[in-house]
Structure formats: C-alpha cells, structure tokens
Amino acid sequence: xxxxxxxxxxxxxxxxxxxxxxxxxxxxxxxxxxxxxxxxxxxxxxxxxxxxxxxxxxxxxxxxxxxxxxxxxxxxxxxxxxxxxxxxxxxxxxxxxxxxxxxxxxxxxxxxxxxxxxxxxxxxxxxxxxxxxxxxxxxxxxxxxxxxxxxxxxxxxxxxxxxxxxxxxxxxxxxxxxxxxxxxxxxxxxxxxxxxxxxxxxxxxxxxxxxxxxxxxxxxxxxxxxxxxxxxxxxxxxxxxx
Amino acid sequence: xxxxxxxxxxxxxxxxxxxxxxxxxxxxxxxxxxxxxxxxxxxxxxxxxxxxxxxxxxxxxxxxxxxxxxxxxxxxxxxxxxxxxxxxxxxxx
Numbered sequence: 001x002x003x004x005x006x007x008x009x010x011x012x013x014x015x016x017x018x019x020x021x022x023x024x025x026x027x028x029x030x031x032x033x034x035x036x037x038x039x040x041x042x043x044x045x046x047x048x049x050x051x052x053x054x055x056x057x058x059x060x061x062x063x064x065x066x067x068x069x070x071x072x073x074x075x076x077x078x079x080x081x082x083x084x085x086x087x088x089x090x091x092x093x094x095x096x097x098x099x100x101x102x103x104x105x106x107x108x109x110x111x112x113x114x115x116x117x118x119x120x121x122x123x124x125x126x127x128x129x130x131x132x133x134x135x136x137x138x139x140x141x142x143x144x145x146x147x148x149x150x151x152x153x154x155x156x157x158x159x160x161x162x163x164x165x166x167x168x169x170x171x172x173x174x175x176x177x178x179x180x181x182x183x184x185x186x187x188x189x190x191x192x193x194x195x196x197x198x199x200x201x202x203x204x205x206x207x208x209x210x211x212x213x214x215x216x217x218x219x220x221x222x223x224x225x226x227x228x229x230x231x232x233x234x235x236x237x238x239x240x241x242x
Numbered sequence: 243x244x245x246x247x248x249x250x251x252x253x254x255x256x257x258x259x260x261x262x263x264x265x266x267x268x269x270x271x272x273x274x275x276x277x278x279x280x281x282x283x284x285x286x287x288x289x290x291x292x293x294x295x296x297x298x299x300x301x302x303x304x305x306x307x308x309x310x311x312x313x314x315x316x317x318x319x320x321x322x323x324x325x326x327x328x329x330x331x332x333x334x335x
Binding site for chain 1: 250268274301307312313322333334
C-alpha cells in the first residue's frame, strides 16, 4: 500500500492528466487549458466573496447577541430594583444562554477567517502561475512546431494543472464550510422565528413586557397619587373660600 | 526535490528532509489504517512542520511540477479517505 504522499500525488496527477487529454493539438491544449485556468480563477474569487458574506452574516448575529447581553443585564437590574427576583433570574438565564451561543458563533467566524486566508493565498498562487503560463504559451506557439510544442509544454502544463487541482480542493472545502455555516445560521433564524428558541435579538421579549407592566403600574400609582393630592388641595381651598 | 503542501504551496527540499518525510509518512499511513485520527493528524502536522522549517518556498510564478504532494493535516478521517477514493475530494477540473 502506497503512503499518503504517494496516494495524494497520484490523485492530484490523475485530475489534471484528464484535463490535458481533452485536446489532441498542443495549441488547442494550451488555449483550452488557459481558459480553464481563467474559469478557475473566477471561481476562487467567487469563493472568497462567499466566505466573506457568510462571515458577515455570522458577525451580524454575533453583534446582535452582544447587544442582547447588555440589554438582559439591564433588565435583570431593573427587575431586582422592582423586587422581582423571578424576572431577574429569567433575564440572567437568558444571558447565560446567549453567551454560550456567542462563543459558538465566534468559533465559526474564526473558522471562516482561516478558510478565507487559504483561498486568498491560493488565488494569489494561481494568478501568478496563470500569468507565467500565458507568456510561456505564447513563446511556445510562436517558436515551435506542433510536435516540439507538445514536449515543451508538458512540464508547464503539469505544474499549472497541479495548482489547479489544489485550488479546486481549496474552493471545494471552503464551499462545504460556508454551506454548513449558512445552514446553521439559517436553522438559528428558523428556530427563533418558530419560537422554539427565545429570540434574544427581537425588540420585545416577554421580560420586556413584564417590566413595562411593572413600570407602567408604578407610573399609574404616581399619577393617582398626584391626582389625589390635587383633589385634596382643591377640597381644602373650597373649604377656605367661602 | 519539490514538495507541495496541499492548500499551502510548493517547497524545495533536500534528501535529509525527504528521508524524514518518508519516515513520518509511513507512520501516518499506519495510523490511517488503524483509523487513529489523533496519530494521523499529529504525524501530518509534523510533516508540514518539517517542510515549512527545512524547505525553501518556490516562487508563486514557478511552473515546476511537484515530485511529492502532502495531504492537508486538518482533514477528518472521512475526508482523508474521500481524498484518496475514486470519487475524490478534489472536484473535476
């Protein structure tokens, strides 16, 4: 059984030898291969953009959760001040759950960041090799007969084919990763929407409503006291007037 | 000798480095056979470290093909197996 390096080498070489087999005429091979390279370069650029989009979405969810942590802390304080320990507890429980979610999101963002860096490096290498291949291709086409060109181009084509297979793998892995992340982010949105999971990021939670009720009751009490005071003062004045 | 670290780039290495790589490759292959992911990852990480430390990076525009290709060290067992299967982890070009 061949070692890992041997097997990886065989797999990669098999990928690009298929590519070279597609055309009989060396000039055609060169042009065809060059077109494939440009397509792949577009794909890797798109891959980078997809990773960035995914990362932004997770970062948005993450900052929404950060805001909710501050809000839940304030709510817990308000609830305690109003003598409602049960509500304060509920707010702190939600805060803990939000913190756990946040840690998970941060890890995912880091994972995407690593994918992004790999893709950018791959894009840079592929781009440099395509440029080198393009100039060699023109030199070969101008200076050699078809038979000679076949020999001359072998090594350059193999070198770039290998880079193409490698870049292809990088794109594939980044794609798998972003799809997985998007599915997870989507699932979180869905859970929030269906009410299975408390929506930490919505504007109004049950906790908000209960706290509002407390504060509106307090306001009503204050207003009532004020009105009573005014009525009392009016009654006194009435008594004095006659 | 030119070695490619998949997803990283190409390096020129000497015979001593190659000998070390072969030795680690043998142990990594055994680990894959035993489905020992921790051992497999550790040996692959070591292979990468050896190449990065002792190898000389090739220019991005160099079109030389590699003599050897080292798989990524952050693949799962399943992904490593897929990489070597007929269907493959590498998409068709």
